[in-house]
Protein backbone atom coordinates (compact mmCIF):
# COMPACT_ATOMS: atom_id res chain seq x y z
CA UNK A 279 0.00 0.00 0.00
CA UNK A 280 1.31 3.46 -0.93
CA UNK A 281 2.77 5.16 2.12
CA UNK A 282 1.89 7.93 2.37
CA UNK A 283 -0.88 8.09 -0.23
CA UNK A 284 -0.31 11.42 -2.02
CA UNK A 285 -3.44 13.12 -3.41
CA UNK A 286 -2.74 16.00 -5.80
CA UNK A 287 -5.60 18.49 -5.58
CA UNK A 288 -4.61 20.46 -8.73
CA UNK A 289 -7.22 18.80 -10.95
CA UNK A 290 -9.97 18.59 -8.33
CA UNK A 291 -12.79 21.15 -8.67
CA UNK A 292 -14.57 20.98 -5.30
CA UNK A 293 -12.04 19.85 -2.74
CA UNK A 294 -14.29 19.50 0.28
CA UNK A 295 -16.85 17.47 -1.70
CA UNK A 296 -14.01 15.33 -2.99
CA UNK A 297 -12.94 14.58 0.59
CA UNK A 298 -16.50 13.66 1.58
CA UNK A 299 -16.88 11.37 -1.44
CA UNK A 300 -13.53 9.74 -0.77
CA UNK A 301 -13.53 9.56 3.01
CA UNK A 302 -12.82 5.81 2.82
CA UNK A 303 -9.20 6.59 1.92
CA UNK A 304 -8.67 7.95 5.45
CA UNK A 305 -9.68 4.54 6.82
CA UNK A 306 -7.84 2.43 4.27
CA UNK A 307 -4.59 4.36 4.36
CA UNK A 308 -2.59 5.00 7.51
CA UNK A 309 -1.05 8.14 5.98
CA UNK A 310 -2.55 10.51 3.39
CA UNK A 311 -0.86 13.65 2.09
CA UNK A 312 -3.21 16.23 0.55
CA UNK A 313 -1.13 18.46 -1.71
CA UNK A 314 -2.26 21.45 -3.77
CA UNK A 315 -5.55 21.76 -1.89
CA UNK A 316 -6.76 25.37 -1.39
CA UNK A 317 -6.00 25.51 2.33
CA UNK A 318 -4.72 29.06 2.59
CA UNK A 319 -5.56 30.03 6.17
CA UNK A 320 -5.94 28.58 9.65
CA UNK A 321 -9.70 29.06 9.39
CA UNK A 322 -9.77 26.95 6.21
CA UNK A 323 -7.51 24.41 7.86
CA UNK A 324 -10.02 24.00 10.70
CA UNK A 325 -12.80 23.51 8.15
CA UNK A 326 -10.78 20.87 6.31
CA UNK A 327 -9.76 18.81 9.34
CA UNK A 328 -13.36 18.88 10.54
CA UNK A 329 -14.40 17.47 7.17
CA UNK A 330 -12.17 14.47 7.82
CA UNK A 331 -12.82 13.99 11.58
CA UNK A 332 -15.99 14.90 13.52
CA UNK A 333 -15.83 18.36 15.13
CA UNK A 334 -16.54 17.06 18.64
CA UNK A 335 -13.67 14.56 18.44
CA UNK A 336 -10.83 17.12 18.52
CA UNK A 337 -8.54 16.92 21.54
CA UNK A 338 -6.31 19.28 23.46
CA UNK A 339 -2.65 18.71 24.23
CA UNK A 340 -2.58 19.13 28.01
CA UNK A 341 0.01 16.90 29.63
CA UNK A 342 2.02 16.25 26.46
CA UNK A 343 5.81 15.95 26.45
CA UNK A 344 6.39 18.54 23.76
CA UNK A 345 5.86 22.30 24.08
CA UNK A 346 3.11 23.64 21.78
CA UNK A 347 0.99 26.78 21.44
CA UNK A 348 -2.77 26.76 20.92
CA UNK A 349 -3.56 28.64 17.68
CA UNK A 350 -7.23 27.88 17.05
CA UNK A 351 -10.10 25.87 18.50
CA UNK A 352 -8.45 22.62 17.41
CA UNK A 353 -5.05 23.76 16.11
CA UNK A 354 -1.70 23.80 17.87
CA UNK A 355 1.79 24.65 16.77
CA UNK A 356 3.75 21.46 16.27
CA UNK A 357 6.65 21.08 18.67
CA UNK A 358 8.47 24.27 19.68
CA UNK A 359 11.63 22.24 20.31
CA UNK A 360 14.83 23.95 19.03
CA UNK A 361 15.47 23.69 15.27
CA UNK A 362 18.73 21.75 15.67
CA UNK A 363 17.11 18.95 17.64
CA UNK A 364 15.96 15.78 15.90
CA UNK A 365 12.67 14.59 17.37
CA UNK A 366 12.82 10.78 17.40
CA UNK A 367 10.14 8.68 15.76
CA UNK A 368 7.21 8.22 18.12
CA UNK A 369 3.53 7.37 18.31
CA UNK A 370 1.71 10.44 19.62
CA UNK A 371 0.98 10.22 23.36
CA UNK A 372 1.57 6.46 23.46
CA UNK A 373 2.89 7.06 27.00
CA UNK A 374 -0.64 7.91 28.14
CA UNK A 375 -3.68 5.74 28.81
CA UNK A 376 -5.65 7.97 26.43
CA UNK A 377 -4.20 9.03 23.12
CA UNK A 378 -5.35 10.57 19.82
CA UNK A 379 -6.18 8.15 17.04
CA UNK A 380 -5.88 10.75 14.31
CA UNK A 381 -3.27 13.45 13.69
CA UNK A 382 -3.23 16.22 11.12
CA UNK A 383 -0.08 18.14 10.23
CA UNK A 384 -0.39 21.27 8.12
CA UNK A 385 2.53 23.13 6.54
CA UNK A 386 2.00 26.87 6.99
CA UNK A 387 5.64 27.71 6.27
CA UNK A 388 7.98 25.20 4.65
CA UNK A 389 11.54 25.15 6.02
CA UNK A 390 14.46 26.17 3.83
CA UNK A 391 16.19 22.87 4.39
CA UNK A 392 15.33 19.65 6.28
CA UNK A 393 12.50 19.72 8.81
CA UNK A 394 10.69 16.76 7.26
CA UNK A 395 8.20 14.78 9.34
CA UNK A 396 9.42 11.21 8.75
CA UNK A 397 6.75 8.54 9.16
CA UNK A 398 6.82 4.78 9.66
CA UNK A 399 4.31 1.93 9.53
CA UNK A 400 4.39 0.62 13.11
CA UNK A 401 3.15 -2.83 12.12
CA UNK A 402 6.38 -3.20 10.13
CA UNK A 403 8.40 -1.69 13.00
CA UNK A 404 6.90 -4.32 15.29
CA UNK A 405 7.98 -7.16 13.00
CA UNK A 406 11.50 -5.75 12.77
CA UNK A 407 12.09 -5.45 16.52
CA UNK A 408 13.94 -8.69 17.53
CA UNK A 409 11.53 -11.13 19.15
CA UNK A 410 13.48 -11.41 22.37
CA UNK A 411 13.25 -7.64 22.94
CA UNK A 412 9.63 -7.53 21.84
CA UNK A 413 8.65 -10.24 24.29
CA UNK A 414 10.19 -8.44 27.26
CA UNK A 415 7.93 -5.46 26.63
CA UNK A 416 4.87 -7.45 25.50
CA UNK A 417 4.79 -9.67 28.56
CA UNK A 418 5.53 -7.09 31.20
CA UNK A 419 4.29 -3.89 29.61
CA UNK A 420 6.14 -0.62 30.04
CA UNK A 421 6.44 1.74 32.99
CA UNK A 422 6.90 5.38 32.01
CA UNK A 423 8.33 7.96 34.41
CA UNK A 424 8.20 11.73 34.10
CA UNK A 425 9.76 13.98 36.70
CA UNK A 426 8.22 17.42 36.25
CA UNK A 427 10.05 20.19 38.08
CA UNK A 428 8.66 23.06 40.10
CA UNK A 429 8.80 26.45 38.34
CA UNK A 430 10.73 28.51 40.88
CA UNK A 431 12.28 32.00 40.58
CA UNK A 432 15.63 30.26 40.02
CA UNK A 433 14.28 28.12 37.18
CA UNK A 434 12.71 31.27 35.71
CA UNK A 435 16.16 32.87 35.47
CA UNK A 436 17.78 29.65 34.17
CA UNK A 437 15.05 29.36 31.53
CA UNK A 438 16.34 32.57 29.94
CA UNK A 439 19.51 30.63 29.11
CA UNK A 440 17.85 27.28 28.42
CA UNK A 441 14.09 27.40 27.62
CA UNK A 442 13.88 23.61 28.03
CA UNK A 443 14.12 24.10 31.82
CA UNK A 444 10.76 25.87 31.81
CA UNK A 445 9.31 23.26 29.45
CA UNK A 446 10.11 20.56 31.99
CA UNK A 447 7.99 22.08 34.78
CA UNK A 448 4.50 20.88 35.72
CA UNK A 449 3.25 24.47 35.59
CA UNK A 450 4.25 24.66 31.91
CA UNK A 451 3.10 21.16 30.94
CA UNK A 452 -0.33 21.49 32.59
CA UNK A 453 -0.76 25.27 32.14
CA UNK A 454 -1.68 25.71 35.82
CA UNK A 455 -0.29 26.79 39.18
CA UNK A 456 -2.56 24.39 41.05
CA UNK A 457 -1.15 20.94 41.98
CA UNK A 458 -4.73 19.67 42.31
CA UNK A 459 -5.19 20.13 38.53
CA UNK A 460 -2.21 17.80 38.05
CA UNK A 461 -3.65 15.29 40.53
CA UNK A 462 -6.98 15.32 38.72
CA UNK A 463 -5.22 14.77 35.39
CA UNK A 464 -3.39 11.82 36.97
CA UNK A 465 -6.62 10.30 38.27
CA UNK A 466 -8.20 10.53 34.83
CA UNK A 467 -5.18 9.30 32.92
CA UNK A 468 -4.00 6.29 34.93
CA UNK A 469 -0.95 8.06 36.40
CA UNK A 470 0.37 7.82 39.93
CA UNK A 471 1.79 11.07 41.22
CA UNK A 472 4.47 11.47 43.86
CA UNK A 473 5.03 15.04 45.06
CA UNK A 474 8.54 15.77 46.34
CA UNK A 475 9.58 18.29 48.99
CA UNK A 476 11.03 20.62 46.33
CA UNK A 477 7.55 20.99 44.77
CA UNK A 478 8.34 18.76 41.79
CA UNK A 479 6.24 15.73 40.91
CA UNK A 480 7.03 12.27 39.53
CA UNK A 481 4.33 10.79 37.30
CA UNK A 482 4.35 7.04 36.74
CA UNK A 483 2.15 4.93 34.52
CA UNK A 484 2.13 1.27 33.42
CA UNK A 485 0.92 0.62 29.87
CA UNK A 486 1.04 -2.12 27.20
CA UNK A 487 3.57 -2.14 24.35
CA UNK A 488 0.86 -2.84 21.75
CA UNK A 489 -2.45 -1.16 21.03
CA UNK A 490 -5.76 -2.86 20.41
CA UNK A 491 -4.81 -3.42 16.75
CA UNK A 492 -1.86 -5.50 17.95
CA UNK A 493 0.72 -3.11 16.53
CA UNK A 494 3.83 -1.65 18.16
CA UNK A 495 2.37 1.41 19.88
CA UNK A 496 4.53 2.72 22.69
CA UNK A 497 7.06 5.38 23.64
CA UNK A 498 9.63 3.04 25.20
CA UNK A 499 12.61 4.17 23.11
CA UNK A 500 11.47 7.83 23.12
CA UNK A 501 11.82 7.86 26.91
CA UNK A 502 15.43 6.62 26.81
CA UNK A 503 18.50 8.79 27.03
CA UNK A 504 20.47 7.26 24.19
CA UNK A 505 22.71 8.71 21.48
CA UNK A 506 20.86 6.83 18.71
CA UNK A 507 17.69 8.65 19.73
CA UNK A 508 18.76 12.14 20.74
CA UNK A 509 22.15 12.45 19.01
CA UNK A 510 25.69 12.62 20.40
CA UNK A 511 25.48 16.35 21.19
CA UNK A 512 22.28 16.38 23.29
CA UNK A 513 22.51 12.95 24.94
CA UNK A 514 25.26 13.92 27.46
CA UNK A 515 23.12 16.94 28.50
CA UNK A 516 20.09 14.69 29.05
CA UNK A 517 22.27 12.20 30.95
CA UNK A 518 23.41 14.99 33.26
CA UNK A 519 19.81 16.12 33.85
CA UNK A 520 18.83 12.54 34.61
CA UNK A 521 21.76 12.20 37.02
CA UNK A 522 20.64 15.21 39.08
CA UNK A 523 16.95 14.24 39.06
CA UNK A 524 16.88 10.74 40.56
CA UNK A 525 17.33 9.21 37.13
CA UNK A 526 13.66 9.66 36.33
CA UNK A 527 13.54 12.91 34.37
CA UNK A 528 11.85 11.06 31.53
CA UNK A 529 12.49 7.35 31.39
CA UNK A 530 10.88 3.98 30.77
CA UNK A 531 11.51 0.48 32.08
CA UNK A 532 9.89 -2.89 31.55
CA UNK A 533 6.93 -3.68 33.82
CA UNK A 534 9.42 -5.39 36.16
CA UNK A 535 11.41 -2.15 36.38
CA UNK A 536 14.27 -3.49 34.26
CA UNK A 537 16.12 -1.25 31.84
CA UNK A 538 17.08 -2.53 28.40
CA UNK A 539 20.73 -2.52 27.34
CA UNK A 540 22.12 0.12 25.01
CA UNK A 541 22.34 -2.52 22.28
CA UNK A 542 18.70 -3.53 22.71
CA UNK A 543 17.57 0.11 22.49
CA UNK A 544 19.69 0.48 19.33
CA UNK A 545 17.85 -2.45 17.78
CA UNK A 546 14.48 -0.79 18.43
CA UNK A 547 15.79 2.38 16.77
CA UNK A 548 17.03 0.26 13.83
CA UNK A 549 13.47 -1.06 13.33
CA UNK A 550 12.06 2.50 13.15
CA UNK A 551 14.84 3.72 10.86
CA UNK A 552 14.48 0.77 8.49
CA UNK A 553 10.79 1.59 7.95
CA UNK A 554 11.07 5.36 7.88
CA UNK A 555 9.90 7.30 4.81
CA UNK A 556 9.92 11.06 4.36
CA UNK A 557 9.04 13.84 1.94
CA UNK A 558 9.87 17.54 1.79
CA UNK A 559 7.12 19.81 3.06
CA UNK A 560 5.41 22.18 0.63
CA UNK A 561 3.39 25.17 1.81
CA UNK A 562 -0.28 24.17 2.16
CA UNK A 563 0.37 20.42 2.54
CA UNK A 564 -2.03 18.62 4.87
CA UNK A 565 -0.83 15.25 6.18
CA UNK A 566 -3.31 12.90 7.80
CA UNK A 567 -1.90 10.13 10.01
CA UNK A 568 -3.68 7.25 11.68
CA UNK A 569 -1.75 7.42 14.95
CA UNK A 570 -2.62 3.81 15.78
CA UNK A 571 -0.82 2.62 12.63
CA UNK A 572 2.03 5.10 12.18
CA UNK A 573 4.87 6.77 14.02
CA UNK A 574 6.31 10.17 13.13
CA UNK A 575 9.29 12.35 14.01
CA UNK A 576 10.93 15.62 12.99
CA UNK A 577 14.23 16.29 11.31
CA UNK A 578 16.42 19.28 12.23
CA UNK A 579 15.95 22.21 9.87
CA UNK A 580 17.15 25.58 8.63
CA UNK A 581 14.97 28.62 8.00
CA UNK A 582 11.50 29.31 9.31
CA UNK A 583 9.27 26.28 9.77
CA UNK A 584 5.65 26.43 10.81
CA UNK A 585 3.86 23.12 10.96
CA UNK A 586 0.45 23.14 12.68
CA UNK A 587 -1.11 20.10 14.28
CA UNK A 588 -4.58 18.88 15.21
CA UNK A 589 -5.31 15.79 17.27
CA UNK A 590 -8.64 13.95 17.05
CA UNK A 591 -10.58 10.90 18.23
CA UNK A 592 -9.55 9.59 21.60
CA UNK A 593 -8.37 6.00 21.94
CA UNK A 594 -7.61 4.14 25.14
CA UNK A 595 -5.36 1.31 26.30
CA UNK A 596 -7.45 -1.39 27.90
CA UNK A 597 -4.94 -3.48 29.86
CA UNK A 598 -2.37 -2.94 32.68
Ligand SMILES: [Fe+2]
Pocket residue numbers: 368370574
Ligand atom coordinates in the same frame (compact mmCIF):
# COMPACT_ATOMS: atom_id res chain seq x y z
FE1 LIG B 1 4.48 14.04 17.73
